[in-house]
Amino acid sequence: MPLAPSFSAMFTTEDNVRIDAAHTPPRRAGDLGIVLAHGFTGSLRERSTRRITHVLSGFGGVISFDFRGHGRSAGESTVGDLEILDLDAAVQHARTIGYARVAVVGFSMGAAVAVRHAGWHGQAGGPGENGRLRGGPDAVVAVSAPARWYYRGTRPMRQVHWAIEQPLGRWAARVGKRTRIRKGVWDPVPPAPYEAAAHIAPTPLLVVHGDADGFFPLDHAYQIYEAAREPKELWVEPGYGHAESAATPGLIRRIGGWVSANS
Template sequence: MVIAPVYGAMLRTSDGVRIDAGHFPGPSGDLGIVLAHGFTGSWRAPATRRIAAVLARYAGVLAIDFRGHGRSSGLSTVGDLEVLDLDAAVRHARTAYRRVVTVGFSMGAAVALRHAALHGGVDAVVAVSGPARWYYRGTKPMRQVHWAIEHPAGRLAARLARRTRIAVGRWDPMPLAPYEVAPMIAPVPLLLVHGDADTFFPLEHAHQLYEAAGDPKELWIEPGYGHAESAATPDLIRRIGQWTSRTKP
């Protein structure tokens, strides 16, 4: 069942971008989850709200729209400067919760990994359906994603159809890839979740991340699970919620 957030919030990043957020109530003030959506997603999307509603059984949930998405300002950099968006959300969550865990899907998974490694301030990280490296084009869906990012017609389609506004040009400098930052996360607990039916990123991405990361770490390979928020079952989200509730500061 989808529940409405107790309040909406407009956060501000260290580089001045306004980030739209929604707070879903949890059972106590001890544990907070910051929920990070995938590319072209939104915390207001039905799939993300369903996930937040399930996670709210275990923790308070602060769900955000990354820059360039939905009602947030700025332009999407597809995983680079989004670490500043997540950092603003983590700092906001820290004002209400003793423990804070980030849970990211797809692009949000890459951002959660990079944030934990480069900014810290979290008690655990969950990365679902995340890429291990940049510029992956080995599947048809990812070739379509690159068309949306790299071509004017693709960026226009993303803006009109998905309310996603994408920055023009290549990264400069190139940010460290998720597998490169994975060793920096330890000793913060890390959970990697990936489906064996993911049509965007095959299982090699999950294995590359897991092999690069330090302990403590877990890898869940989910049979029949596709990609990110839209394919996540309530049972999977419940198990993720239970895992986050077991994390210790």
């Protein structure tokens, strides 16, 4: 089956970073827009992201984009901090082009950003007339999310920290993955995803995690889920690894169905 056609888009964040994006219209008419937030070193142009976009377009229109410092977007990656501004611009873009309901589906770093973004709106604006967050998403899905920062308990995460912290690692990420990473440390350190999760309600939250995730063990999923308030769901997926590359069409269809029913 050919992948759904996408149309180039572009928008600018609150701090004036140009974000490269694409809009894949829904395969069936509807008012649901789904913003797809990729993982660290990912891109809207990767085949795994494009396949996820195609499956989700069966449930709503999809806005996929490259976080700052990734692919054709401007700026440098802050690995989950200022990326909430990128996601916020994508959500507002989805509303601007006509989607009445907007859900966010994030993977790995994108999942951490999705949780932080929804919690940010929960603290800043509170519920609007429809009981959801003013300006925020109508539903949030966090797939393979870290619950806390600086986790180094697995070999893949130690490699990620090397790429972020070492000059040679940043060079390798720039050359090999087209990811430009900002030097230095967070100041201040942003709230951890599990801390932000406490502020998402009454927006529905779905936490999805695999029991074979090689980056973040299941305690990350439980920590986010336990910190969040209702409405919330936790799916522990047997045999599922990490983020976009391990996601099957069946899992993405189930996520699309949940988003459609809960937005």
